[in-house]
Amino acid sequence: MWCICLSIWAGKHYTVIVSLDGFRWDYPQMYDTPFFDRMAREGVKATMIPSFPSKTFPNHYTIATGLVPDHHGIVANTFWDPQRQELYKMSNLKTRNDASYYGGEPIWITAQKQGIKTGNIYWVGSDIAVKEQHPTYYHVYDQKPRLTQT
Numbered sequence: 591m592w593c594i595c596l597s598i599w600a601g602k603h604y605t606v607i608v609s610l611d612g613f614r615w616d617y618p619q620m621y622d623t624p625f626f627d628r629m630a631r632e633g634v635k636a637t638m639i640p641s642f643p644s645k646t647f648p649n650h651y652t653i654a655t656g657l658v659p660d661h662h663g664i665v666a667n668t669f670w671d672p673q674r675q676e677l678y679k680m681s682n683l684k685t686r687n688d689a690s691y692y693g694g695e696p697i698w699i700t701a702q703k704q705g706i707k708t709g710n711i712y713w714v715g716s717d718i719a720v721k722e723q724h725p726t727y728y729h730v731y732d733q734k735p736r737l738t739q740t
Contacts, residue, residue, distance in 0.1 A: 607653065609713075611646055647680050650714035655694035662694040664714070686731070689719050698725040 615637040618626045629635065641652045641659055647667045648659040659665045668679045671691075678685040685691065692715050698708035699721055709727035710716035717730045 609650060609653070647714050651692065651694075651696075654696040654698070654713065654715055656697075657694040663691050683732075687718060689722075692718055692720045696720055699723050702726065 614620075617623065618630075626635070638649070638653070640649050643659070643666055645667045648664050651662055651664045652658060655662045664678075668677065670677055676685065678691060680686050696715055698710060698716065701708050702723065702725070707727070708725040710725045711729050712731055713728075716725050716728045718724075
């Protein structure tokens, strides 16, 4: 399920995108989800038809850029790049942190060009210097603190 919430706070508009990887689209109808119900009631809600392949990295970067995987370059969580003769793996820091794999312009860069501060927590590509830019605020993908207790 993908939730998108638009709200106004202190006279300013904020867009918050929350991705719950592996969270079925119909869970809010099946279970008690008061936070999601409130977000839907006070903002907006959406479900996503995934691009192909329906894997985490390609789809999260598709949301960020508006481009499908074969146009932004992240075509799977792991893939062979025949031009580089190299295996891209999200778990391999060398390839995952190589900005040349990440095509297109993520929404945080577009927003910053318009003078808007941006912030990302663990979103695919947000800790990579895409077009030599990071979001205003971000966390490195594998950096502590984690959002879990382990």
